[in-house]
Amino acid sequence: MKKKLAYIGIGVLLFFVLAFSAYKLMNARNYQLFGNITSHVETHEKVVALTFDDGPTENTDALLSLLDDYQVKATFFLIGKDIEENPEEAKKIAEAGHQIGNHTYSHKRMVLKSTSFIKKEIEKTDALIARIGYQETPMVRPPYGKKLIGFPYYLNKHQRKTITWNLEPDTYFTKVDEKINYVKENIQPGSIILMHPMYDQTDNELQAIAGILQTLTDEGYAMVTVDELLKFQK
């Protein structure tokens, strides 16, 4: 009887250890089971990448004009179904010379999904990105940064780069000044910053991005696309 209880105890413990490991793995920004994943670049040069997730939406124009003011090229991880709804906005991003990444078609968590589902999510979005005139193979960013086995397996098999981030002001702060300060205090050469300007109705996110552009410029950082940033990897 005691022995049986001990086995059950070990079983329960093992279950929690495995569940915890899977959770850590799903959320890890710089580790996955298959292929490479990049959350930042190791360099001594003062270069960083600004990345924007989701959309495109009607917020695109204001953001493009702000980036233009600073002569900065950024990386946009676009959602397939949003490109379908706003193809003109997507085209403007491509025409302005920014990098475009694949953020899946439906923006669902790419965890515990079938291979055929994952394939469709990526390929449908690739086709939409190609249709707006973007020529490169898009890098991929998993929605919510979540991935487990199938998603990295597919991307590795197709030699696709997975890009996450190491600075995420929106996760910790809501106020404009707090977001800018967080970036100012935590920025390092090779950082990849994640911002979400596309669904914001308040203009706050655009103000935060403007503040970050100004702060990083003052600090002597060059802001480049992820593609450019990867060339600085030591």
Ligand SMILES: [Zn+2]
């Ligand atoms: Zn997203």
